[in-house]
Amino acid sequence: MNIEQSFSINYKYQILFTRNMFNVSNTELFDTLNENKESSKAIQVSFVIDSGLNDCQPELISNIEKYVAAFPKLKLACKPIIVTGGEDAKNTMAEFEKTLSMINEAKIDRHSFLLAIGGGAVLDMAGFAAAVGHRGIRHIRIPTTVLSQNDSGVGVKNSINFFGKKNFLGTFAPPFAVINDLTFLTSLDERDWRAGMSEAVKVALIKDAVFFDWLEANAIALNNRDLEAMEKLVFDCAKLHTHHISNSNDPFEMGSSRPLDFGHWAAHKMEQLTNFGIKHGEAVAIGIGLDIVYGTYAGFMTEATADRILKVLSNLGFDTFHPVLLNEAGTHINPELLKGLEEFREHLGGELTITMVEKIGDKFDVHEMNTDWIEKSALTLLKKQETYAY
Structure with missing residues (x-):
């Protein structure tokens, strides 16, 4: 006797283009998070930030906190964490485990959102953590480099390097949304x-x-x-x-x-x-x-x-x-x-x-x-x- 199981899943996500997304007058992010507008439940959000971006924009965490506070329906699960930027984000398990620890300690569940802000390597790592934490947490990518805005950040791959091989560990897990803020590009070297x-x-x-x-x-x-x-x-x-x-x-x-x-x-x-x-x-x-x-x-x-x-x-x-x-x-x-x-x-x-x-x-x-x-x-x-x- 055999049982044959067959099903399909329809994936859909938006790639949004904006500027100055953490200005409280810009509701693009809130509108994305508040997709289920009829629900009165608080929307829990958490952030992973690329260290290179944080160095260039030290006011970023403050702007995020002000943005979340401006919308009573949003709740910051924990203070945003800073992870090593560039390929070092993927070359060891350290930043991956740091992100999973945040998910665990802040009790970020499958109805919460993990938002990653940074270059492609940080998005790869954080996306992988989101994909495996609780078997899948809603994840929003906010790419901040040309490479991540036009390529790696808009796709469905997440990964870290392992055994000395690029992208050896990873998943195919589409994000909940991608938000490309052009103003982040102005701080690039x-x-x-x-x-x-x-x-x-x-x-x-x-x-x-x-x-x-x-x-x-x-x-x-x-x-x-x-x-x-x-x-x-x-x-x-x-x-x-x-x-x-x-x-x-x-x-x-x-x-x-x-x-x-x-x-x-x-x-x-x-x-x-x-x-x-x-x-x-x-x-x-x-x-x-x-x-x-x-x-x-x-x-x-x-x-x-x-x-x-x-x-x-x-x-x-x-x-x-x-x-x-x-x-x-x-x-x-x-x-x-x-x-x-x-x-x-x-x-x-x-x-x-x-x-x-x-x-x-x-x-x-x-x-x-x-x-x-x-x-x-x-x-x-x-x-x-x-x-x-x-």
Whole structure:
């Protein structure tokens, strides 16, 4: 005798765009929390804040407390906690356990809200804690970097690093909502302002040639911190990412293909090999460059197209080469980098599946890569970095 069980769950969440969200005259957050407007029950909220953001905006906790106090229906479960920002948030269990301890001690339950404010790594970690605490706490992401507002913060993944492998532990757990406040971007340093733009190049290359044309035309303005241009980049990039998740028929990546990880097989490994001294977005830019040049050796991309893409990356302010691509002598591919291919495959299981671009806006998958062409691509990036002023 057998029992077959089948059910489906409809996930829906909003990605909201606003400015100055903790000004009491802005009700975007309260309206989101107060979705069940007919209930008279107090809405319990808790906050996890990125230390880097807190350093830049020391008034943030006070503004949050004033905001919560301005709405009698809201109740602050405990004082907001500060967690280490950047990849250190994910590299040990410390910040994850700190967040779980807050959930436990403040008695944050499945009818409460955990709000995470910060860059992508902090959102990944806090989202994972929310997903496993009580088997799932309502979680609102408030991304504060370009990378998290246009990519990592708007999706359905949560994770921490483990066994020396990026995102080894994690869940697919959609947030209750995402709120992108553009004003947070004004406090970013040059590297963090720039880093997230590589994900916009990535998604344009695999999905939208018109968006790539816009990036090409506005690359220098974006590099010069034009806020209006950045607002369009963030919105369009987030829209393309979320449309892919909802329309791919594989939002939880049960298959072998990961188009949104174009350029990432090498990027993830470069992050590890530099002990995360290179930021994710910086590594993605180089990973894109490596796979684009690889396309010229494989014969499916013209050198003119590859150079056009590399020039856009350079105009955005990215380096397109890092010494970690090569051995210490700088003459051959770094054998440790090549291990990234197997780790990329292992992360999903199944066969190796690497997304490639034939022409801008048009992707396809390959299931093997030629190591000689990878080496030639890395050496070509070195040469171009040394000889071209893009």
